[in-house]
Amino acid sequence: MTKITISLIKADVGGYPGHCSVHPELIKTAEEKLEEAKKSGCLVDYRVMACGDDLELLMSHRTGCDCGDIHGLAWETFEAATETAKGLKLYGYGQDLLADAFSGNIKGMGPGVAEMEITERTAEPIIAFMMDKTEPGAFNLPIFKMFADPFNTAGLIIDPSFHHGFTFEVWDILEHKKVLMNCPEEMYDMLALIGAKSRYVIKRVFAKPGSKIPQSEPVAVISTEKLYQTAGKYVGKDDPVALVRSQSGLPALGEVLEPFSIGHLVSGWMRGSHNGPLMPCSFDTAHPTRFDGPPRVIAAGFQLAEGKFVGPVDLFNDLAFDRVRQRCLEITDYMRAHGPFEPHRLPMEEMEYTTLPHVMDCLRDRFVDTE
Ligand SMILES: O=C(COP(=O)(O)O)[C@@H](O)[C@H](O)[C@H](O)COP(=O)(O)O
Numbered sequence: 001m002t003k004i005t006i007s008l009i010k011a012d013v014g015g016y017p018g019h020c021s022v023h024p025e026l027i028k029t030a031e032e033k034l035e036e037a038k039k040s041g042c043l044v045d046y047r048v049m050a051c052g053d054d055l056e057l058l059m060s061h062r063t064g065c066d067c068g069d070i071h072g073l074a075w076e077t078f079e080a081a082t083e084t085a086k087g088l089k090l091y092g093y094g095q096d097l098l099a100d101a102f103s104g105n106i107k108g109m110g111p112g113v114a115e116m117e118i119t120e121r122t123a124e125p126i127i128a129f130m131m132d133k134t135e136p137g138a139f140n141l142p143i144f145k146m147f148a149d150p151f152n153t154a155g156l157i158i159d160p161s162f163h164h165g166f167t168f169e170v171w172d173i174l175e176h177k178k179v180l181m182n183c184p185e186e187m188y189d190m191l192a193l194i195g196a197k198s199r200y201v202i203k204r205v206f207a208k209p210g211s212k213i214p215q216s217e218p219v220a221v222i223s224t225e226k227l228y229q230t231a232g233k234y235v236g237k238d239d240p241v242a243l244v245r246s247q248s249g250l251p252a253l254g255e256v257l258e259p260f261s262i263g264h265l266v267s268g269w270m271r272g273s274h275n276g277p278l279m280p281c282s283f284d285t286a287h288p289t290r291f292d293g294p295p296r297v298i299a300a301g302f303q304l305a306e307g308k309f310v311g312p313v314d315l316f317n318d319l320a321f322d323r324v325r326q327r328c329l330e331i332t333d334y335m336r337a338h339g340p341f342e343p344h345r346l347p348m349e350e351m352e353y354t355t356l357p358h359v360m361d362c363l364r365d366r367f368v369d370t371e
């Protein structure tokens, strides 16, 4: 059977008001471009979604990962949406389009990319996670819990088809290196890395030998693009996305969603410079307003049908997540009370890529030696 590729490519091409949400006209522009591509046979299917001020293009096609045509289509779609944003004088139009022209692969040009080429199973549940006002490392804890924590995923204990665990591909995003680590065998070593979430990020998860899923195909993939590395300065947060497959030899849907019941602390929020709780929310409430936050995550659930998307179901639009939302609001009050003090504000090393160094530059000459 021909494989299908799922590409989730996102960019902030303008918000309204400020960095709060995506205007419906941008969604319409993107849908028109992708509908054309579907009619021409370039795409099998697509959905356009939004989280905060980020425009999210979910596409299925048969041309594999890193395909120039698909990345070019995403780039052109973001350019068209930028024109719409410009016309409406939306805030920061074209914000994440850091390159002047498309050059074959959208990676390193500003947008975030999560792509997987898979053999579609008889029934293929897939979840697209989209975050705003945070960075790729925000996925480390939930992805770890889904695929490696038996207190989260009962299947690791009781389902023989994945009792042997999973393999994680971890990237060092500063040194541009990667390593494959097996869980549970190397769990403690892996946690030593991925606990440092601003540097080491989980890029992919693979099934192990003996699984129902081919080992060469990822079961989860996360966007790891760091905008400041492309732009050389702070131009907004990376606002990552992820694709996760589920059920039948993989964590069940409920095991995939369970890690988001914590409201774990992530960095981002106001000016990309603060720690705060990641709040799971419905599509309709993914508009970060309080202190430009708190950081949000939405989950869109689909079944694949020969590459077509059946869905989405707005998975966090469920009262079962009300209590975590309440807890996130309490944590928000508590963290906000710290104002400019750490650990609400990020530590100095992580402020290096924000606008704070410019303020520090002005103070430099005033310092004299202590005794
Ligand atoms: O982090 C933020 C935006 O991130 P985003 O665009 O979602 O990646 C915001 O908090 C802005 O940094 C803040 O609103 C200030 O924005 P500017 O006035 O500098 O554009």
Ligand SMILES: [Mg+2]
Binding pocket: 012, 015, 018, 019, 053, 092, 095, 236
């Ligand atoms: Mg923005």
Ligand SMILES: [Mg+2]
Binding pocket: 012, 019, 052, 053, 054, 132, 133, 237, 239
């Ligand atoms: Mg954003």
Ligand SMILES: [Mg+2]
Binding pocket: 012, 236, 237, 238, 239
């Ligand atoms: Mg951003």
